[in-house]
Amino acid sequence: MRILLIEDDTVLGAAVRDQIAGDRQSVDWVTRLDTAADALYGASYDLVLLDLMLPDGRGIPFLKALRARGDVTPVIILTALDQITDRIAGLNAGADDYMIKPFDLAELSARIGSVARRYAGNPNPIITHGPLAVDLAARSVHRDGRPVQLTAREWALFETFLQRPGQLLSKAQLEDKLYTFGSEVESNTIEAHVSRLRKKLGSDVIETVRGLGYRLGAA
Amino acid sequence: MRILLIEDDTVLGAAVRDQIAGDRQSVDWVTRLDTAADALYGASYDLVLLDLMLPDGRGIPFLKALRARGDVTPVIILTALDQITDRIAGLNAGADDYMIKPFDLAELSARIGSVARRYAGNPNPIITHGPLAVDLAARSVHRDGRPVQLTAREWALFETFLQRPGQLLSKAQLEDKLYTFGSEVESNTIEAHVSRLRKKLGSDVIETVRGLGYRLGAA
């Protein structure tokens, strides 16, 4: 994960950089907003740590401009400003989280992890669904705490359901999703895979809507 | 948006409730974890505000248990505990955000909005009709919050009414709509399906106009 740290305090900046590096993340550290803008323009970051008081301007307008031009990179604000109005302004400007100096570096790590996971598209690193715990990034599924091995096709099918919770998916839609054009299947392949998935994950995971298709169970 | 507030301090609880209500959100306020568990079990909330110190237990194990059984409802922790370790424990237990008392109510609103936006995941428009909530895309119907399973024919019939609210539809029209040319039906099929729909959705959903046909109830 690539992180851009925008912080002019050299002591704090170095401490944050070392903490993050210790978490096996890659950090670029800049001390000015104009170099930050260049960095964001030229490269892609997974997360921005933004100090609000910088030598060449304030962070809030910078953040607003960033969002205005469509950048959705998650931003955690680091600031000494303890004014509640500033915190609100920061959140409203599009920040994802807030750390007030002085803060604990371990907490910063926790929050970076939290925001990064959110950004990965999931509210949590682990999506839990009834007795199932799913890590989309790691492609792993646990049932009642026990790991379950899914094959590629099984995973593709299950993931399709997870991405559309509650949505009814016809067999035709699922075939489109699982098979590229040309490599059509002609039999009850989807039924068979649903059957295999149920055997591994539990019979209530996917519910049948007869004549129409399948959907993820309410669980 | 439905919010569950778990807070035993009556003064703070009332203030939070009023603030949220002022934001046009619906709030249920409980003061104990066991009633909170009941509420979460019985209904669906979009957000939980959780105090960590409650008369019948602490919030962190409660939150862990919630996540363990698959509930992904976003949770914001409200607490007087200013220990950094507690804040990390809260985030690790699956909380989405943290507010340390005393906090500003406007900031709470901002954070609720932030969390809600993050989770605003329902792209499907929900049509509500009296006690019914219908998601046309997902082909799902809820009555009084409870899901109702409709078969293919039942859905086709119900959808026909929904697309023409208030309009009178004769049995012949409905047959044309539900059956393709050639696969005619010869008996009281429509009556039978209306009967089944009423049994599932409530007797007042479809009203009979004797001699002419049916129409969607006023609800």
Place this chain on the structure above:
DNA sequence: GCCAAGCTGACACGATACTGACGCGATGCC
């Protein structure tokens, strides 16, 4: 009170879905 229209429980049949078994092809390991 009579008749027509509508309602609904029961039933049977056809359609649909489930699942264990099989075989082919791809992959991995000596």
Place this chain on the structure above:
DNA sequence: GGCATCGCGTCAGTATCGTGTCAGCTTGGC
């Protein structure tokens, strides 16, 4: 390179479910 393993598409037999039909009952109009 040969052998074992594994994934997966297919098939067939079985189980399940939906729904059209009917019969008996209820309701409503006159």
